[in-house]
Amino acid sequence: MRPIATMDEKHHTNEVFLDDVRIPLGNLVGEEGRGWTYGKVLLDRERMVAACNAIFLTQMARGIRRAAERKLGGIALIDRPIVAAKIAQFEIEVQALQAMVLRLMDEAARGADSGPRGSMVKLRWSQLLQSGMSLWLGAIGPEAAHFEGLDGAPGHFDMPYALQGALYSRVTTIYGGSSEIQHNIIARRALGL
Numbered sequence: 001m002r003p004i005a006t007m008d009e010k011h012h013t014n015e016v017f018l019d020d021v022r023i024p025l026g027n028l029v030g031e032e033g034r035g036w037t038y039g040k041v042l043l044d045r046e047r048m049v050a051a052c053n054a055i056f057l058t059q060m061a062r063g064i065r066r067a068a069e070r071k072l073g074g075i076a077l078i079d080r081p082i083v084a085a086k087i088a089q090f091e092i093e094v095q096a097l098q099a100m101v102l103r104l105m106d107e108a109a110r111g112a113d114s115g116p117r118g119s120m121v122k123l124r125w126s127q128l129l130q131s132g133m134s135l136w137l138g139a140i141g142p143e144a145a146h147f148e149g150l151d152g153a154p155g156h157f158d159m160p161y162a163l164q165g166a167l168y169s170r171v172t173t174i175y176g177g178s179s180e181i182q183h184n185i186i187a188r189r190a191l192g193l
């Protein structure tokens with residue numbers, strides 16, 4: 001197993017090598033040679049589950065609002081129309097994504113095939129997470145650059161680790177299949193291109 005360091009300065013990934021693996025025939029899932037077909041269903045489900053983190057985006061929107069109470073030049077950021085509009089737009093998009101994720105979960109719970117919609121919500125969730133993180137860092141301001149408190153007490157902006165979270169959020173457009181791959185899946189399976 002070879003550790004892979006990530007830019008949030010944590011160790012939570014490894015490159016794992018499996019050599020000379022033998023599996024008893026009784027453990028065969030489905031038909032031999034169709035592993036990738038079955039794997040794709042699992043990947044669809046994984047993407048859908050990742051997007052369930054959309055719920056977290058609502059909390060993040062609240063964090064952004066609180067951080068935007070910070071005053072700059074005597075005026076709270078949240079009182080500036082351009083900032084207020086950006087936050088409102090983020091909240092609207094989060095609500096739309098949540099509605100989509102909840103509908104998908106409901107259908108999946110009733111046994112429906114999620115099809116390429118796992119890719120759609122994963123793609124949208126990852127984009128929103130990254131844009132929300134940028135908004136949040138902007139609202140916190142230069143203090144966001146302080147890495148103090150990373151392993152200790154939360155900062156005064158409720159959610160600690162904002163910068164670390166923003167750095168980690170870069171991975172969401174890579175893992176579970178990169179955004180380019182999600183676009184390809186949507187183009188092929190949803191749009192028939």
Ligand SMILES: Cc1cc2nc3c(=O)[nH]c(=O)nc-3n(C[C@H](O)[C@H](O)[C@H](O)COP(=O)(O)OP(=O)(O)OC[C@H]3O[C@@H](n4cnc5c(N)ncnc54)[C@H](O)[C@@H]3O)c2cc1C
Pocket residue numbers: 006013171174175176177178179180181184
């Ligand atoms: C933090 C982290 C955690 C991870 N966790 C896991 C895990 O738990 N389990 C696991 O199995 N894997 C995990 N991965 C691996 C992850 O799924 C892959 O990194 C991801 O699918 C991208 O594949 P790749 O790294 O081989 O990139 P590549 O496929 O080499 O892609 C490189 C670049 O080329 C682009 N590209 C590739 N093919 C195409 C194409 N056909 N069309 C257009 N563009 C293309 C990609 O978008 C990307 O920008 C993790 C990765 C990271 C970074």
